Amino acid sequence: MNDPAMENGFIAIAEGLTKHFPSGGRTVRAVDGVDFRIARGRMVALRGPSGCGKSTLLNLIGALDKPDSGQLQVDGVDVRRLSGGREVSYRRRKVGFVFQQFNLIPQLSALENVTLPMELAGDNGRNSSDLARQLLRQVGLDDGLHDRRPARLSGGEQQRVAIARALANDPPIILADEPTANLDSKTGRLIIELLQALRGDQRTVIIATHDVDIASRADSVLEMMDGQIVRATGG
Amino acid sequence: MATDIRQQVGTDKVDVTTDQSVIDRITAPLSDARDSSRIGTIVALIASGAIILFSIGIVARQRIKEIGILKAVGASNWHVIGQFGVETAGISIVAALIGALATFPLAQKVADGLLSSPSTGGNGGRGQALLAGATRTGGLLGSVNIAVSPEVFLYALAIAIGLAIVATVVPAWYVGRVRPAEVLRHE
Numbered sequence: 036m037n038d039p040a041m042e043n044g045f046i047a048i049a050e051g052l053t054k055h056f057p058s059g060g061r062t063v064r065a066v067d068g069v070d071f072r073i074a075r076g077r078m079v080a081l082r083g084p085s086g087c088g089k090s091t092l093l094n095l096i097g098a099l100d101k102p103d104s105g106q107l108q109v110d111g112v113d114v115r116r117l118s119g120g121r122e123v124s125y126r127r128r129k130v131g132f133v134f135q136q137f138n139l140i141p142q143l144s145a146l147e148n149v150t151l152p153m154e155l156a157g158d159n160g161r162n163s164s165d166l167a168r169q170l171l172r173q174v175g176l177d178d179g180l181h182d183r184r185p186a187r188l189s190g191g192e193q194q195r196v197a198i199a200r201a202l203a204n205d206p207p208i209i210l211a212d213e214p215t216a217n218l219d220s221k222t223g224r225l226i227i228e229l230l231q232a233l234r235g236d237q238r239t240v241i242i243a244t245h246d247v248d249i250a251s252r253a254d255s256v257l258e259m260m261d262g263q264i265v266r267a268t269g270g
Numbered sequence: 271m272a273t274d275i276r277q278q279v280g281t282d283k284v285d286v287t288t289d290q291s292v293i294d295r296i297t298a299p300l301s302d303a304r305d306s307s308r309i310g311t312i313v314a315l316i317a318s319g320a321i322i323l324f325s326i327g328i329v330a331r332q333r334i335k336e337i338g339i340l341k342a343v344g345a346s347n348w349h350v351i352g353q354f355g356v357e358t359a360g361i362s363i364v365a366a367l368i369g370a371l372a373t374f375p376l377a378q379k380v381a382d383g384l385l386s387s388p389s390t391g392g393n394g395g396r397g398q399a400l401l402a403g404a405t406r407t408g409g410l411l412g413s414v415n416i417a418v419s420p421e422v423f424l425y426a427l428a429i430a431i432g433l434a435i436v437a438t439v440v441p442a443w444y445v446g447r448v449r450p451a452e453v454l455r456h457e
Contacts, residue, residue: 097342132342
């Protein structure tokens, strides 16, 4: 793979990307020789049924898991070669994750959950706190809820906090894994609108979903089946 | 000289006692108490170390999701290990303080008990001799006052911190192996 491809506007490029898991004596081909190119600044939907490999692909892009083989380049970084401090730095600076289960730290307030990635990246103090408040307002969380712990927030509010946390270090890619699966339809729509609003010149949003309606709002759709991308629409 | 006297006069007629044998009788219960305390300390150290080790291991497993989330949002292994280390050290120090405060009032009673009982008699004869010594020397020793010096207190704290450091080795190894995707997938 060549860097000129990145310069030509692709933020993520994969060739022959593979991730298999042993499971109950057999091998699950979660991601099975996937090729794709994702343009910068777009909202991309990874669509397919449960177990087709969407989440695994997001985890590979986010360096939460390591591919078995193939190439994966994200914003100029060869993700397959990441390890140790470079892998940690990549997770801090390059990607922001939004999970289906929200995955907030229960002992921390909404504000503290958002400042956490900043503190981990070495940005401490008042500045990070002010920025976190600003992000929480940006995602539509009332000021009165900033100091509440996740248990005292609704599902939609928790997901807003999770989105603010994903934005904390201003990463170029937001990865959202079934972000509306645990929300009612109205709240889910608001969350998708929020994610849509985040994409722009410098930020790409990749959403894993099985929801056709959400996929229809994306700029491009990669349809997955049995660990492979079977169709790409929208360029 | 004592041996000569015993041989010449006969042990059935006189009881020959030397200064050394008197001292030995007086200090035998103290030596015995010291040995018992030492064994007790070592056993307690091993037991508490094992308890802390297993407790921290269990806590790390229970908090595996939190570890996965922290690593997913950019925490390094050292950050997570450090967090566990600080928590373990904090708990160990608090436990050491509570243990020390609870032990101070009991120390005198434990010492009295060790001095007045034949706790480590190897055989019947030695046990009886120790009992006899303790009974007889009880008056000579009077009341043995147990003074817990600041050095002993600092030793206890140092041991607690040492145990905490050792106890973080297991979670450190565990945290290093955690892949966030694997944890979050299964939780």
